Amino acid sequence: MRVFHTSRAQESVSHPRVSRWRGNAWVALLATAAIVVLVNWIGGALYFRLDLTGDKRYTLGRSTKSTLRSLRNPLYVKCYLGGDLPLDFIRLRQGVEELLEEYRVASGYRVEFQLVDPSTADSEQARQAQQAEFMRMGLQPVSVHEQGQDGAVTERIVFPALQLGYAGQTATIQCYRPNIQLSVPEAISLSLQGLEYELTAAIDRLTQQEKPSVALIHGHGELQGIEIADWRASLAKSYQLLDVDSLARVGMLDECAFALIANPLSPFTEREKLVLDQYLVQGGSLLLALSPIQVSEDSLQQGSETLAYPRDLNLDDLLFKQGIRMANALVQDARCALLPVNTAMQGQAAQFTPLPWVYYPLLEPAENLLVTRNLNPIYSRFPSPLELTAGGSGQVRSVLLHSTERCRAVATPRLVSLAEIGDRTIFTHLSSARIPVAVAVEGKFTSLFAHRPVKAIAGGQAFDFQPQGEGGRLVVVADGSIVKNGVRIRGGKRFPLPLGFDRYTQQTFGNREFLDNLALYLGRRDDLLELRGRTLTLRLLDGATIALHRIRWQLVNMLVPTLLLLALGGILAAVRWVRFRKFGA
Structure with a gap:
């Protein structure tokens, strides 16, 4: 009877500790949820971004911000870089999307954009008719030669262009300009460098009240x-x-x-x-x-x-x-x-x-x-x-x-x-x-x-x-x-x-x-000239090194995240086991 009484006493003593821990956990959970809601509300009301890059590539220029603030109507942008693209032009598409997202935020969400796949035709005749229509709209095609793993070279037609629509007016700009002195990756980097200027200049033309x-x-x-x-x-x-x-x-x-x-x-x-x-x-x-x-x-x-x-x-x-x-x-x-x-x-x-x-x-x-x-x-x-x-x-x-x-x-x-x-x-x-x-x-x-x-x-x-x-x-x-x-x-x-x-x-x-x-x-548009003169540092990967160590980096990309996830799961399980054993003691 004494042994049974001692066990009941120990059990009765442990209950308040477990209850207190559970109560604290609920308080922590509710406090965390409240903090998350508060931070999201403040972030929505006081929106800002920090650009930590050395060349400030994600910071819009003063003339761009001024032009976007002058928008009184929605600006619609179609980007004809949708669908399947060569690897270099996928990077171009990502850069265009990132810039358009910055424009959307800076304009108070008056800029809306969508990706368009220009290669949806199901026959050669329809494809030629579609390309002719794009060129009639002012979109300039670019011929890209892509080499496969078997060494075969194929030619593809890409329309790296943006079409802008504002208050019943339209404008078209090229977001890729071939450069006879540069490779395709370098030309894409240079095109992305000048894209803000091209886009802001086009918006400026669309919003002009009177032309000089x-x-x-x-x-x-x-x-x-x-x-x-x-x-x-x-x-x-x-x-x-x-x-x-x-x-x-x-x-x-x-x-x-x-x-x-x-x-x-x-x-x-x-x-x-x-x-x-x-x-x-x-x-x-x-x-x-x-x-x-x-x-x-x-x-x-x-x-x-x-x-x-x-x-x-x-x-x-x-x-x-x-x-x-x-x-x-x-x-x-x-x-x-x-x-x-x-x-x-x-x-x-x-x-x-x-x-x-x-x-x-x-x-x-x-x-x-x-x-x-x-x-x-x-x-x-x-x-x-x-x-x-x-x-x-x-x-x-x-x-x-x-x-x-x-x-x-x-x-x-x-x-x-x-x-x-x-x-x-x-x-x-x-x-x-x-x-x-x-x-x-x-x-x-x-x-x-x-x-x-x-x-x-x-x-x-x-x-x-x-x-x-x-x-x-x-x-x-x-x-x-x-x-x-x-x-x-x-x-x-x-x-x-x-x-x-x-x-x-x-x-x-x-x-x-x-x-x-x-x-x-x-014409004294020094603001646009200053924007055009921005220089971004080209940080290109070594294609030869990538091809040489392709399998190694694929294995690293697949195995390292999995191993880290398993290790983290094991650590959390061990912590939980130690904690519950302590409270159960």
């Missing part, structure tokens, strides 16, 4: 019509284009965001120079794409040679006043585009072979400037050297485009002959410092007409002459063809080719992007 105007100046044989159709179409997305046939009145350009003169052939009058001079002095922006040397490419193709000689545009003094000198020379460069030449023997059928043509340099963009950062090489034809001289104080001058180090400037007049293509000794003479071909000047401008009878030059016009002023921006490119697109003839009709497209190599160079950036710079 851009003056396209004519009257001197400038490029127009289909020859400049591609960049006109690009400018028309953000600007109202004004064709100006005559620079007849001082002040007529004052309301324009910037003015463009594309490859003039005849000289400017003193009155026209006065109009440009006062526009710059009073804070205007001007782009001059000039060809200082006259070279007839038609004569070159027909007769195999032509005379290159200086062209008088009567702009030398205006440019020299602002610290820019154009040389009467042509640039030759070992890094150049191709020109098709008949290489057949005499008496045989014509056989055209593309060969390097040193007069078509592939110009290098400056890497330290927002306007030219991360651009493909620029396709040029017969460019001339530019020199930055000692101009007035208060100016900032920059070289935008230059040749490579294997180059030289040849004086004119000179005979340009296709026979030079076969002369390999030319390349032995190409050794010089880099030659500037495009420059920018901004800041304080002093008038060329400060001590001249401006009223007489202006034809008696009454205007407020300014001898000096600040805020102007001037860009000079010593190659007028840089804004000229090619033309394709099909079915008796002429169609413009993309700007910078080389039909012989089927490559697209950076001409369009360069000019679009110049439009932002001259």
Whole structure:
């Protein structure tokens, strides 16, 4: 009886401890649930994210946040990267989704997006019709060659594009741009780096209440019509284009965001120079794409040679006043585009072979400037050297485009002959410092007409002459063809080719992007330029190492999580066993 009584006493003593432990467990559970609910409520009310990456790749720019805050209606985004994709483009899709999610949150959930699979057609005929419809919508296909494990190479058509819809308007942007200097993984990383800029610029265009105007100046044989159709179409997305046939009145350009003169052939009058001079002095922006040397490419193709000689545009003094000198020379460069030449023997059928043509340099963009950062090489034809001289104080001058180090400037007049293509000794003479071909000047401008009878030059016009002023921006490119697109003839009709497209190599160079950036710079959209200039660090995996250790890493990925889970389960079971044994003692 005493033993039984002692056991009952011990059992009665243990009950309060077990009850107290169970009560504490319920309190802890309820407290944890309350804390979780409270944290979720605070997180929903005070939403924030921490970007711990070194290059702040998950932090939206100021201009992006400002643009998203200005949205008054829902913005719908379709991403045509759905379905089965090559591995590299899966990474592109993930990057696009992450960025769109950031946009959705920053916009107050006014941005909605969806993935679209562009390869849902069930027959070859339906697939071709579907692709034609996508291209009609402005989606540009990309051909991707994928190598399987058996070594076979297959070609796939991918539409890496986004279609935006806002308030009844639509816009399309490419989220992948091939780069002739980079591999596909590197080009994808570079495309993701510039995607925020492309997307924000497209949203900015869709939300514009009124487009600023851009003056396209004519009257001197400038490029127009289909020859400049591609960049006109690009400018028309953000600007109202004004064709100006005559620079007849001082002040007529004052309301324009910037003015463009594309490859003039005849000289400017003193009155026209006065109009440009006062526009710059009073804070205007001007782009001059000039060809200082006259070279007839038609004569070159027909007769195999032509005379290159200086062209008088009567702009030398205006440019020299602002610290820019154009040389009467042509640039030759070992890094150049191709020109098709008949290489057949005499008496045989014509056989055209593309060969390097040193007069078509592939110009290098400056890497330290927002306007030219991360651009493909620029396709040029017969460019001339530019020199930055000692101009007035208060100016900032920059070289935008230059040749490579294997180059030289040849004086004119000179005979340009296709026979030079076969002369390999030319390349032995190409050794010089880099030659500037495009420059920018901004800041304080002093008038060329400060001590001249401006009223007489202006034809008696009454205007407020300014001898000096600040805020102007001037860009000079010593190659007028840089804004000229090619033309394709099909079915008796002429169609413009993309700007910078080389039909012989089927490559697209950076001409369009360069000019679009110049439009932002001259149009004072420095916020978008700053966004475009962001640089992200490329952290790419070593493909050879991955292939070599493929099985090892697959086993690690499968076994390590399983072993960790089993170990954690064993530890928890041991803890529970020790705890219940303690309370049961």
